[in-house]
Amino acid sequence: MVFSPPSWVPELPMDPPDSISIAEFMSNDDYGRYPLGKARAPFVCGLTGKSYTAAETVERENYLARAIGKRLGFTHEGSEWNRVVTLFSLNTIDYVPLTHAIHRLSGIVAPANPAASVFELEQQLQSSGSVALFTCVPLLQTAIRAASANGIPNDRIFVLPMQIGEWADGFATIHALLEEGKTLPAIKELKWTKGQGARQVAYLCFSSGTSGLPKAVMVSHFNVIANIMQLTTFESFYRRRHSIDSQVLLGLLPFSHAYGLVIMAHVAPYRGDQVIVLPGFRLDTFLTAVQRFKIEQLNIAPPILVQMVSSHKKCKEFDLSSVRFVYTGGAPLGSETLQTLSALYPHWHLGQVYGMTETAVVVTSTSESDILYGSSGSLLPSMRAKIVDTDGNEVTIPETPGELIVQGPSVTLGYLNNEKATAETFFWDNDGRWIKTGDEAIVRKSPQGHDHFVIVDRIKELIKVKGMQVAPAELEAHLLTHPFVSDCAVIQTYHERSGEVPKAFVVRSKESAGIPESEMARCICEHVEKHKARYKWLAGGIEFMDAIPKNSTGKILRRHLREKERNAIKERKARL
Incomplete structure (x- = not known):
């Protein structure tokens, strides 16, 4: 049995474009984004309040692309695999514009976990074939050692300032590149052939998996564009009914992880929302940001919600009345914790999302109009799913567990240089290409009668x-x-x-x-x-x-x- 999105979920307004870059899609009103001239500043530093308008952000991307192209010798000719850079940084307001600058040069960005050790970063630089490294001052020493082990010289290490006026002796900063880019001629616009955006890798996202070294997931421009459109369309149903034109969201989840990279760093700006960027989690800083910027939607990991429950007396010291929707994913969250949160904050809508790096990223999501505690919501538009039992039979009866298998336009290209793992995870059937998630799931009806997916656990666990x-x-x-x-x-x-x-x-x-x-x-x-x-x-x-x-x-x-x-x-x- 093939499961589809509920009847209330709108269809995509158009087919996701497959011949443009993410940067072009995000900066051009013709592709359905919230108009640049009317949008909120997409990224605001949650510590300093620093921000740039949506139009200024696009302008900065172009300046960065010019300077990076000159410094690294990047041109549109040749393979994109000669233009791979690793981004090893905490969240900053320059993080996402930098990735778009690389995309404007037809390059590939490999985001690295800011918690990575020297050895782990060495492995990622080597496996991705990176020729340059962008980092931040707190991570600079780790970056230097890992880059040196891979033959990347210091003049190919660049720094994203975390604070106003911050610099690193001997290393070019993003601000220096911006000033340099202002003096350089504009780069040529990308002219891609039909379907190139579906074939060309935009991000190399490293998936932790359940064992062994992380695998590099090849995420195409089309994959990200499709998921932006899918989640925007899914959430438009509730936003239209409740006249939510745009809103303020928390940008605490690491942009280095597919969840933060797609949902926070792309979906939010595309629909005109504002992301309050924090480099890491401290309870006081988090609560202060919610109060100061009147954040309406919290996209946070389950451990933070657990801490909010255990520290509810501390939380009461702050004004959290602006919060409407709490959106969590990346790890399971028990219905008991959700019920406790609901009792503490009865005006909050609490929902979960499910996805994988390999699906770039969201497969199911919770609508504020159809919440079922303990579930990860319903399928996004253009997603299909099956549940297969241990004998390989498709499940047709609700509440029957089996492995979740999904299909959709955001399903990625596979693993870099790992044909065995790709063949084990992705497969073709008579009705298209599917991915085995490795997660056990059941389908459960919501009070409104719609199919929701409940993720039981990793099958291997x-x-x-x-x-x-x-x-x-x-x-x-x-x-x-x-x-x-x-x-x-x-x-x-x-x-x-x-x-x-x-x-x-x-x-x-x-x-x-x-x-x-x-x-x-x-x-x-x-x-x-x-x-x-x-x-x-x-x-x-x-x-x-x-x-x-x-x-x-x-x-x-x-x-x-x-x-x-x-x-x-x-x-x-x-x-x-």
């Missing part, structure tokens, strides 16, 4: 207890309702009789101060045993730790915990 499946996300959501738990993660561990059993890693809350760990573990286990079936009990025990390892969007790095558990088992066996 499901715990099998005597043949019965346990979703770590379900247990984690329940554990977070206990007052002793500030954060947590659940993995499988070996059990002689059951094969696998759940084990929890827990970060203690402030409320647990002074209580012995043995007593805390007993109380937490009883909390699970009181509400969950026996096979879901924490038979693997509880281990307390200072912090749960996570990536930049809040997704738990379970492989680190599994490795920790394997080493602990080996040590125990060695002592026997």
Whole structure:
């Protein structure tokens, strides 16, 4: 059975253009964007208030393109793979315009996680074939070492200032490039052949996966353009009904991650919204920005919402009345946490989004007019989905779990130089090209009768207890309702009789101060045993730790915990 968007979802107003760059699409009113002359300033620094108008932003992109083209010798001739640059920076108001400047030169941008180590950045520079590196002052030393290991000289390292007047001795800044670009002639406009935008890579986004080194996902210009149009069209239904012309959003999610890059950095400016850019998360800074700029939509990772619940007394010190919609994704968020948030902030609409780097990015989203707690919403326009059980049969009955398989114009080109992984993930059927998400999902009806998708968990991460499946996300959501738990993660561990059993890693809350760990573990286990079936009990025990390892969007790095558990088992066996 093939699932389609609900009947209320509008169709795309036109086919996504496949012969232009993202930069052209974002800066030209002819492609349906909110008029440049009327749009809010697209990016505002949440620390200083610095911003540029939409028209000034496009002008700055052109100046940057001129200077970068001259410095790096980029021309339109030859392969785009000779024009790959890595962007290793925290969020700034110059981040996205810089990527568009590279696109105006028919180049490729490889965003790098700002939390990357020297070794990780070295690997990305090497695998992407980058010839230059853009970074920021806080990350400069890591950038220099990684670039040196890849033969990238200092004159090909450029700095994005994080603060007004900030500079780095010996390195050209974005501001220097802008001034240089003003003195240079305009670059030639790109003239692409039919379909080139669908074939040409715009971003190399590195997907964390569940194991092994990150894989470089080839995201085309067409992929991003399509998803911008899909999400804009999906949300237009509610915005039109409630006369929302444009709004102010939080830009805290890393632009280096596909979620932040597409949803925040592209969809928002395209529809005339304003993004308040923050370089990282601190609760006080975040709350101050919401109050100062009267932010209406929060796009944030689940751990921040969990912290807001545990720190609700602190949150009450700030005026958050401007917030209307809280939009979360990147990692599962339990319905219990959503219900608690709803009780604390009853005027907020709370919704989840689902997607992958490989789908660039959104597959399903929650409309403010059709919310079902615990679900990730409904399919976007032009998306199709199947759910396939373990025997390979398509699921036709609601609430029946299986692997989610999706199709749509934003599904990416595959993995760079990794034909094996591409063949395992993307496949052609008699009705087109599909992607296996690796996520177990069910379809559930909303109160209004529309199909919603509930993501159960990663298939590879499901715990099998005597043949019965346990979703770590379900247990984690329940554990977070206990007052002793500030954060947590659940993995499988070996059990002689059951094969696998759940084990929890827990970060203690402030409320647990002074209580012995043995007593805390007993109380937490009883909390699970009181509400969950026996096979879901924490038979693997509880281990307390200072912090749960996570990536930049809040997704738990379970492989680190599994490795920790394997080493602990080996040590125990060695002592026997």
